Amino acid sequence: MAKLRPEQLAESLGKGLVPLYLVSGEEPLLVQEACDQIRATARQQGFTERELFHTDTAGFDWSQLLSATNSLSLFAERKILEVRIPNAKPGDKGGKALQEVAQAPAEDNLLLVVTGKLDRNALKAKWLKALEKAGHHIQVWPVSPAQLPRWIAQRMKSAGLSADSAAIDLLASRVEGNLLAAAQEIEKLKLLSDSPQITTELMASVVADSARYDVFGLVDRALHGDARAAARSLHGLREEGSEPLALLWALARDIRALVQITQAQSQGQDFSRAAQAAGIWPKRQPLIQGALRRLKPAQLQQLLRKANGIDRATKGMRAADPWDELLDLTLNLAGVQSLHPQNERLALKL
Structure with a gap:
């Protein structure tokens, strides 16, 4: 149906759920947050059960997903079927199973497929095309060093904070591209600051190695x-x-x-x-x-x-x-x- 950037997901979810979501990328924080948004919206709409499938575990059989798709809940509740494919390579059996599920999604199921970065071959695969046709694909891209200060500024704005460019650059240099670290520092700033405006001095004191261990x-x-x-x-x-x-x-x-x-x-x-x-x-x-x-x-x-x-x-x-x-x-x-x-x-x- 559509390819979405992570920042477009909230607006899309506000318009209603689609039967299938594919979240792909190699930035753990952004992938996790996109999945959290989808699960939270699904729970609000009655998807109270969740089944998780790790395809990289020993003995995993794709027929387990097909059985779960076709079976009714014991309590007739709607459920999320979450499939994690870390290497983004489901193989022949997995590709066929995903195509089968995508072509006839069950009304009481929501399929959430989470993968690592998709390479050129995966982007052309039939299973991927089938998933995109049936639902939304949220592609998560790494935040480059040049993009990081802007990402931090937007994250701070969402947290109700603001800072000048010097303070933001200081945080960017401290975390060296690790978004989870940046998010944790911003949460720390919310707790420690009496004002929404973060000064360079406060940023320096907070992002210094204040904890004994990090x-x-x-x-x-x-x-x-x-x-x-x-x-x-x-x-x-x-x-x-x-x-x-x-x-x-x-x-x-x-x-x-x-x-x-x-x-x-x-x-x-x-x-x-x-x-x-x-x-x-x-x-x-x-x-x-x-x-x-x-x-x-x-x-x-x-x-x-x-x-x-x-x-x-x-x-x-x-x-x-x-x-x-x-x-x-x-x-x-x-x-x-x-x-x-x-x-x-x-x-x-x-």
Whole structure:
């Protein structure tokens, strides 16, 4: 029906739901917020059930989605069917299943498909065309360094705040393209400021390393291979009341970047260009390059599976302690091999 930018979604939802939404992109915060808007609107309109399908989990069968599409709820309630395809490649069986669902959407179901960045082949695929024909496609693009100050200004305006260009540039340089970090700093400003006008002085005091531990320091210590310091940071963040999902986003973001760079290099692309395409700022490229010398492609794929399992644990969909699993993920990113592929596959099924 239509391709929408994230900022157009709220207006579209205000006009009513369509049977199907596809949200694609590699910026976790914007993807998450788009999905949250869709789910919230759906709940308001009676979609009280939700079934989640992770296509990258071991043993996933696309017939599960088809069965859920065709089955009636036990309590005759409307439901959201959410399908997550991190690599944006459903394969032949998945493509056919998505086409089948898109061609005859059930009246009491809303299909929400969430994927990573769509490559050129995916954009031409029949399954994608079928989804776009049946519903709306929200494409999430990375915010470039040049666009970041404007994004921050708009985010602050939505929060009821404003700041001059110097203050905004200061925040942009601090977060280095990490939108989640920027959003967290803006929320902090709302709490600490007595005025909606944020001065450069206040911005400097807030975005300085005011906390003893910070999320991005945790990730950098793990990438550097300093397991002891990374574990200390994780413990400190837990003690300070950080949310596990926020830490997972930061860790998973760089793990996905490592995977993307590895794949690009295997196809003959040089590291600098691959890192830039993966959204790694020049200042962090030596850190990423060092991590890649230590972590093999198979280990990175294992870390991605682990991150997916932690995501489900934080949402109560797996019987596991998210903090224990975050420690495992952090240590293995730092080079401590505590994960055994066979045991991990069994654990993620729980």
